[in-house]
Amino acid sequence: MPNIKDYIPIVGQSEIDDLHLVAEKLSGKIVQHINSTSVGGGVAEILNRMVPILNELGVDTRWDLIKGGEQFFQVTKKFHNALHGKNEEITRKDFDIFIETGNINIDSVNTYGDIVFVHDPQPIMLIEKKADNKWIWRCHIDVSNPMQAVWNFLMDYIVKYDSVVFSAPSFSSKLPVRQFLIAPSIDPLSDKNRELSKHQIDSVLDKYQIPQDKPIITQISRFDRLKDPLGVIQAYKKVKKYIDCRLLLCGGGASDDPEGIQVYLDVMEQAKSDSDIHVLLLQQNDLEINALQRASTIILQKSLKEGFGLTVAEALWKKKPVVASNVGGIPLQITHKYSGLLCHSVDGAAFAIKQLLNSPSYAKKLGENGYEHIKNNFLITRHIKDYMLLFLSLYHHEDVVYL
């Protein structure tokens, strides 16, 4: 695991000095993160990297999980889809299951932190344990157009928090509590993002029998309907009519996502007639994901909804041209025609892919601009700084705070 000094060559000594200055101000506070899974998905990935670094900076940071059974996670998956705007059928029984598990966790989870940092809806009911400590709810979901029944249900809990955090401005609405904008981040030194040798990249492609004889278009994401993997296959087929290429669809599953296997099977069905479509179900192998991204000609993120879309930042960090949907946090990462191409449909995605495959110098420039943007705004060091300032904001309510 890298330590904080390892980031100096990337972001500069002064940025790290700033982190130390702010961390000193949190001395003596215990920050407790709580979510529902330690593996799979963006939240677990960020916490796995961030918790050790915060501790190294001197901020006492811990990470606890809630528990839930299969029924609970089926309900939270429905909540997740509903918050993203999908018209899910949510019954009274679903709410009862959520409340029942929530109450069990209220009894069993010790909320000892001076600052309790709750991620996403699954553990949201823990706020009922609020004492004289500070509580933050971090929403990683695109709630720009949520199904009101679920959002109103959660709102009863949200308003009890001290502060709420969203990943994009469009997710916010008028709330009676302070709300902050903090984008997630990538770790440039993680196995998923660090530099790899050509030999390392080639060996991963050999392992999965992916020839590098033609351009490779890749989408890396969980097998989830909101990532629109079937739309990706349709876009690829439209491109393939004119330009010979391969499609790589690759992702793992998260332990709190019971729907993934069915989506994977649907993708396999659509892909089976074309040997240039490679579908890989990877179990959390970051180094291999890194190699597959680096071997790609274009990275696609054709999500229908997206909490943030960290795969876009990962691809841009590798200076790859990206075609991505104009949803969630993606437009924060891509300025259309400057650091990537944004699309709204299968046809739009196909057209953008063709443009990039036919104009390699334009594609290269987009990737280079994207790299600069990620370096300045979406690395873990910026994220850590924002979180530390967020913690401090719990104790200061002015707009200009002298520490």
Added chain:
Amino acid sequence: MNAKIEAKTPFRFSTRLHLSELTGLKAANIMELLDHIKTVSGSCIYHHTHRFLQQHQYLSPEPPNDFAYWVDNMLGESVLGENLASIDVISYPNIRSLRDKIVSVIEEYISFNPEVKLKFAAKADEFHFIKSVSFVVCTPYEANNLWDFIEILEKITINSIYYHVFESRLRLEKETSDFSNWIENSIADKELADKISKIDPYTYTLEDLRRIIIEIIKKRIS
């Protein structure tokens, strides 16, 4: 000019870090934008006229403010966008006067182009009002003379330069940048102070600003 002349009082470098606070306020058309600009906190106006400086610091020169970018790209009003982008921010001593100027530019444009009121941004492209919460922290760096000052300036975080040049002048309503103020009053070199205060910092990237200030001081003391 002797670079080793001791300052009457040392220059203590601070740094400024910021957090973006969401207001939940949004605008889909020019009238909603104007109404909110008139009533939101000064921290909101500050955020939307200065965010680009830090987030897109590799872009240069003269990054647009958020209002200019939005009316141009989301409402298709490129003339109004240019009018807003070209507001000479450095000539306004505080956020109040800057806000008044932004309001007057928009109102004047609407009076000559009333059809702009009929344009709406798509839901995904609405303008969201955000305010900037600043955290000011003292760094361990202190300059007792111009030589020290340059040495520190060469290595200090870009956030510190941002704070002393932009934030202290406009948001904290000091008449000039902290750098000019210290050079005039503690080093007693008004000529150098004037040279630095004449720089329009809005037309440089932050790194270029660092470089140009160092160059001016080096030239003066060499």
